[in-house]
Amino acid sequence: MFEVISSAKIPELTIGIDLGGTKINIAIIDTSGNAATIVDRLRIPTNTSGNSSFIINDIASAVKQLEIRLGHSCSHLSVAVAGQVETDSGLVTFAPNLKWRDVPLKTLLENCLAKKVFVVNDVRAATFGEWMYGIGKRAQDAICLFIGTGIGGGIVSKGQLLQGSNNCAGEFGHIVVKFGGRLCGCGNRGCLEAFASGTAIGKAAREAAENSPTDGKALISAAGGYGASINGSHVSMCAKNGDLLATQILYEALEALIAGTTSIVNSLNPEIILFGGGVIAGNPDWIEKIADGVRKCALPSATKKLRIAPTTLGEDCVLLGAVGLRL
């Protein structure tokens, strides 16, 4: 595991791209000095036909437009993809949201744009971005956990992203917190993602409201009267208003998250763990609750130097990290 990405210097102005399932964020980034500044940016919708040439052409057009506005051509481009990536070859092996399998993204973009292209997984890029340009850099080593629709993360050790033997280190959503427990989308049972992701929280709430519409009254009402439409945000909202069922559902998700974080802390003994993603944004009080829980559950030696904090960069951490990984 733990392949280290090349640290060759790149020019100070570079292009960072966050290629997601619904939108593509493209930015010109100035990396001179210690900070990274977004000089200009464009956001375009993602073509999800599964035909990668549409996305390649859309990116090429946007990059040209930004370079014309800038009056300068950049020699390097870093792209973070919501999918499994072989970083060395720049092959995207699987990106379900893009309907891609084995797309040689690096080669396609290099041929189209005549630039040096670097490809990385988006969650790993986000982790590195938070470490390099956010609060993480003040720590020697950092772990990020993004709790959103799904759960993913990354590990930075001594300033290097740990990639693993197959570029997928950091899949913390599939830590098993209750073996034999809830079925997860990955096919296994008891994964952290099956308890604490936005998807899991929404599902638990829909099932609970269906089982007891009386207890689920507030949740059903928050979802416009449709129990089948209840999602994670509705649960957070109702819990904030004191609804008992929503509070109980969030409690179990939080217990699972504390268990998963405890596993990470005892296994890796990090200096800092940063939490981001939609579920954390919807439940900002979780940061303190996770910290309290982990301090109670993990080994004292493993928490002696541990800090737990929210991420700070928002969605820009993805393209900033993709660029930072090549610096």
Added chain:
Amino acid sequence: MFEVISSAKIPELTIGIDLGGTKINIAIIDTSGNAATIVDRLRIPTNTSGNSSFIINDIASAVKQLEIRLGHSCSHLSVAVAGQVETDSGLVTFAPNLKWRDVPLKTLLENCLAKKVFVVNDVRAATFGEWMYGIGKRAQDAICLFIGTGIGGGIVSKGQLLQGSNNCAGEFGHIVVKFGGRLCGCGNRGCLEAFASGTAIGKAAREAAENSPTDGKALISAAGGYGASINGSHVSMCAKNGDLLATQILYEALEALIAGTTSIVNSLNPEIILFGGGVIAGNPDWIEKIADGVRKCALPSATKKLRIAPTTLGEDCVLLGAVGLRL
């Protein structure tokens, strides 16, 4: 996390010590060439009075005896301790089996023996030994899991032991595999160690035999007629003879171990995981069962390059690893 231990060259003949709770293994090791050869060795009982000066004196006498037999004085000594170690300072912060707290082992041994002394945790040393001198070295990165009385392990990444922010990375026994589950010796609930360690297997068997002496007949008989004496070895033995209760108890321990290993594989995406320790020695068929289980439960991308194998060096991996860490 992940502090890297200095790679300064040391002389080819060096002293390795495995300081355990019942015995101290002391060896002169020749590290010339690619292998490590034990030239001479002594084994002495561990003084467990809690007064570290007895152990220091015992080690000093044994080292002198070995050096006289060798006709040569070694300038370096590496010692692996069954306890929590601050590797930089060589302070043993906590070693329950030795009844030690905050013993400056490096300083004490250096003052007594006039040698350069290096101190490391024994499980981390064993991991490095297995990687460097056992099967692991053929892999770029390796994880070791020792399943014995307790459960511990270590992580080697690109030839470097990952120490963590407080020298305790690798405490895989305290991965939570069932949150809210069985109470663990660490005070938390649902730890892997509370399900799959020799201690946990013995405890589960004693409880089951007490609840149903009829079902527990074979186990009680294996323990000489005393249900309270049933231990992990009795369970393995009875399961081999086809006893149903023993088989069920081992099955649950194995399920927990597969869950914990799945968490490690999905988090760290290693190339190889080596399993050692008494429970694995007593149940050698577990290696294949763990491999099958993990391949079914972990993410396909995380198991693509994964190998699972038994450790190969036996108890010598501890002192070999302690010495290897300084090479």
